[in-house]
Structure formats: C-alpha cells, structure tokens
Amino acid sequence: MGYFLQQLVNGVTLGMIYGLIAIGYTMVYGIIGMINFAHGEIFMIGAFVSLIGFMLLGLAGVTWVPAMLLIVLVATMALTAVYGWALERVAYRPLRNSPRLAALITAIGMSIFLQNYVQLLQGARVKPLQPVVSGGFAFLADGDFTVNLSYLQLIIIVVTFALMVGFTYLITRTAFGRAQRACQQDLGMAALVGVNVNHTIAFTFVIGASLASVAGLMFLLNYGVIDFYIGFLAGIKAFTAAVLGGIGSLPGAMLGGLLIGLIEAFWSAYFTVEYKDVAAFSILVLVLIFRPTGLLGKPDVEKV
Amino acid sequence: MLRVDGLHTFYGHIEALRGVDLTVEEGEIVTLIGANGAGKSTLLMTLCGSPRAARGTISFDGRDITAMPTHEIVRLGIAQAPEGRRIFPFMTVLENLQMGAITTDPRHFDTDLERVFELYPRLRERRHQTGGTLSGGEQQMLAIGRALMSRPRLLLLDEPSLGLAPNLVKQIFTVVREINEGQGVTVFLVEQNAYHALRLAHRGYVMANGRIILSGTGQELLANPEIRAAYLEGGH
Numbered sequence: 268m269g270y271f272l273q274q275l276v277n278g279v280t281l282g283m284i285y286g287l288i289a290i291g292y293t294m295v296y297g298i299i300g301m302i303n304f305a306h307g308e309i310f311m312i313g314a315f316v317s318l319i320g321f322m323l324l325g326l327a328g329v330t331w332v333p334a335m336l337l338i339v340l341v342a343t344m345a346l347t348a349v350y351g352w353a354l355e356r357v358a359y360r361p362l363r364n365s366p367r368l369a370a371l372i373t374a375i376g377m378s379i380f381l382q383n384y385v386q387l388l389q390g391a392r393v394k395p396l397q398p399v400v401s402g403g404f405a406f407l408a409d410g411d412f413t414v415n416l417s418y419l420q421l422i423i424i425v426v427t428f429a430l431m432v433g434f435t436y437l438i439t440r441t442a443f444g445r446a447q448r449a450c451q452q453d454l455g456m457a458a459l460v461g462v463n464v465n466h467t468i469a470f471t472f473v474i475g476a477s478l479a480s481v482a483g484l485m486f487l488l489n490y491g492v493i494d495f496y497i498g499f500l501a502g503i504k505a506f507t508a509a510v511l512g513g514i515g516s517l518p519g520a521m522l523g524g525l526l527i528g529l530i531e532a533f534w535s536a537y538f539t540v541e542y543k544d545v546a547a548f549s550i551l552v553l554v555l556i557f558r559p560t561g562l563l564g565k566p567d568v569e570k571v
Numbered sequence: 572m573l574r575v576d577g578l579h580t581f582y583g584h585i586e587a588l589r590g591v592d593l594t595v596e597e598g599e600i601v602t603l604i605g606a607n608g609a610g611k612s613t614l615l616m617t618l619c620g621s622p623r624a625a626r627g628t629i630s631f632d633g634r635d636i637t638a639m640p641t642h643e644i645v646r647l648g649i650a651q652a653p654e655g656r657r658i659f660p661f662m663t664v665l666e667n668l669q670m671g672a673i674t675t676d677p678r679h680f681d682t683d684l685e686r687v688f689e690l691y692p693r694l695r696e697r698r699h700q701t702g703g704t705l706s707g708g709e710q711q712m713l714a715i716g717r718a719l720m721s722r723p724r725l726l727l728l729d730e731p732s733l734g735l736a737p738n739l740v741k742q743i744f745t746v747v748r749e750i751n752e753g754q755g756v757t758v759f760l761v762e763q764n765a766y767h768a769l770r771l772a773h774r775g776y777v778m779a780n781g782r783i784i785l786s787g788t789g790q791e792l793l794a795n796p797e798i799r800a801a802y803l804e805g806g807h
Binding site: 442445446449452456457458462464 | 651661
C-alpha cells in the first residue's frame, strides 16, 4: 500500500510535467492544425534558461529559496515565450497556407536546429544543478516502507495546478480565450468578425512556450541534470499525452499528461524500468488504433 | 458607399470573378442573384479580403480596402453573415454574439444584445446552448445577430434563406427589412431565392459565370422576361 501510494505521488508529479508540455501541442494543433515537433525543444530551452537563472542568482548572492524559485519561474516563462513567438513568426507563419507536410517538415527542422543551437552554445555535456529544494514530508510508515512527499514534488503539483486553473480561466472566461477558441473552431470566420488571427496564433505559441518552460524548470529541479537532448523524449511523451487525451482538447492534454505519468511510474515500479518508454508509446499506438480522437477529443465538425 | 471596379478573383487556377463592377449606396438594400457557382459568395468573401482580389479595386466610403487585412475591414463597419452560416459550433449562443461584438465598445454590448434578442427572441431562450446544437433556422438568426453585434453600416448576407422552411424564409426577409429601415443599416444580399430578394431590394444585380449580366431596380428585374425565365420559373 505504501509502495503504491509512493508511485502514485511520483506518477502525478511526472504527469504534471507532461501535462504542461502537452497543452502547447494541443493548443497549436487546435488553432493551425499542425503538430509543432519543435515544442519539446522549447521545453528543453526552458530548462536551460532556468539553469542559467539559478547560476546567475547564485552569483548575485540570492540564496532565499522561495525568491530564487519565483524569479527563475517568471524569467524562464518570459524568455522562453520569446522563443515560442519567434518560432512561429520565423518558421511557421510564412508556411501558414502551404500543404501540411511542409509545415511538419519545418517543425522537425526547427527541432533539430534548436537542439544544435543549444548544443553549440552550452556544450554537449550533461549539466548538473545542486538541489535547490530539499526535504519533504514522510508519512504513512507501512512496515519498513515510508511514503515520501518531497517539498519539490509538492511545489510541482501546486504550481502546475495553479497554472492550469489560471490557464483554464484565461481560455474559458476572458475575451482573449474566446477569440482563441473561435480561431480553433473556424479561423476564417474569426477573421470575419474582426479577430486579428495572426496575433491570436502568435499568442497561442507564447502561452504554449511559457507553460512548457515551467515544465522545463520542474524537470531540472526534479532530476538535477539536463542536456540539449532532453526535449526529444519529453516532447514525444507529451505529444503522446496530448493524443491520448484527444488532440485539440485542453482538459484532454492535462488528463493525458497525468495518465502517461502514472503509467510510467507504475510500469517502472511493478514491471521493468527499461520498458517504461515502450509502455507509454504502446498507449500511443493503441489510442491511435482504437480511439483516434482520444479520451476527451471531439470528432472533426463537418464545416459546410 | 461600396464601390467595386473590375474585380477579378481566382480560386487556385479557376477564375471565379471575371471583372465585376457594382455599387451599393448608403441606406439601400441591394441584392445579387444568380445560379449556383456564379461567383456570388466569392464576391462577398472577396469584399472582406478572403480570398484577395487578383485585380480591380474595392472601395468603402471612398477608401481603397482591396488590400486591407480582413479584421481591419470589419472595423470599418462591414459585417458578414457568410455562406453556410459558420456559427462557432462549440461556443454558446451568447459567446457567438460576444464574438460578433469584439470590434465595438464594450459599453454598447448590453443594448446591442438586447436589440438582437428583440429581433430574435428565440436566441434569448437558447443563449446558453452551444451553436452546433441549434436548428438551421436558429443558426441563421444567430449568424445575422452576430453580424449585427458589430454595429455594421454595411451588412453582407449570403443566402440567408438557404435550406429554411418557407415561414422562416419570410421571417428572415422581414427582419432584413427591419434592420434596413429601423436601424439604417445598408444591406447587400446574395440570394438564390430571387423572387423574395427582388421584392425586398431597392436594386438588384444578376450574376452569371463571374460577371454581372444585368442590373436594375427590384421591380424592373422582377418584370424582366429573361429573369422570369431563368430565375423565377416554377414560381416561388
């Protein structure tokens, strides 16, 4: 029981990280119908910006942990958002009306470009970070097994939850969110009522990138090491999460992320760690075969 | 108010408009009739910049809007209830109307909303229902209501009567007159239902194969034997 609870905690933490990345995939797909395969790299850049942030704060002598976390969080979201914006502006907007394949190939190209860009600037070696947040609660001692909820896991869960609540509010209750949903449902009609479609799409990338950057920050804190290649696997996992939840659906992305995190955690715990990625991707295959619209996805509406 | 000169538009390699000239004066209801595929809807969409005109000019209040981005054209006071209605299917009726109002001062919202609900009490009843679940007639009301929410000076209507039961068609046309006379909105109406449209309109144009082939007052066109044969045969 203790063991099970521990895996639950681990799985939820991991799932939160995937969920944050998956939102970016699903929003971009929803609005321009393309899979932004460079999104994993945005997550990776978020992790690097966070790492640099912690280093700079260390040099500046800031040691109070809550202040460090807050400053790095805000700075990372802002800086990574610029990358997201630039990605859309430079690589995708010129191809808006091209065949889908062109945009897809460009996305893969941007993914490779961003990996190499970070590798060149930061080097190929694994970058470590001293633990910033340590300690935690131990509870439910079950025989000789204690369930641990580290402060870090708690922070990850709380921050992600808060971001998702804020984000859901933005999309469902504000004028921007309405414009965003209108663009998702009918881009041409949104322009006909006066929505500046280019701004809305750019802002979608900005939001997706800043959420992914938070995931990058959390990944860095959780694992303590990053390199230029982490975006690939995390990106594909989050993409799987978005497909599992139903691509285009925001609650779906969050749910999908959580499920992928849980599947990975439990698979590693009860079966073999080596095959945890296989487990996650088998889910992708099964979903694509048996329920291509995902758990919460809506089938395409026929536009007359 | 609206002036179109020598307009050509392509869809891929197909030339959908082959030199269209027409004008709409302030306060008028002008109708454009023609068979399926004549280019009527293309013309309305080209007026809003999507697709772009390949040649020719469109001017509104003397200002050239041919190359203006779609969302800025709307801000000048041109609203469209397009072909197929294009309601945002997963948004509620109220949200659809809010989308119509994004170009206007938010302080007007409540009075404008009230006015649309007076024109179409049905929309008030359904305001929390999503657009995709409405009937065809209700969707048409919503499409017109959404266009009105932007306080347009020129309203472009694309086949509002298409696929509706006869009593609903009558109602739609009555409301168009009310919008024109009561609220002073200029209306440019594309229709296949030529009889109703010509009776309602001050002037009309007839389109075939991407060109305007005839024009005149509504009465003149109704009386024209060619029109009777081509578009009014089989009664109404």
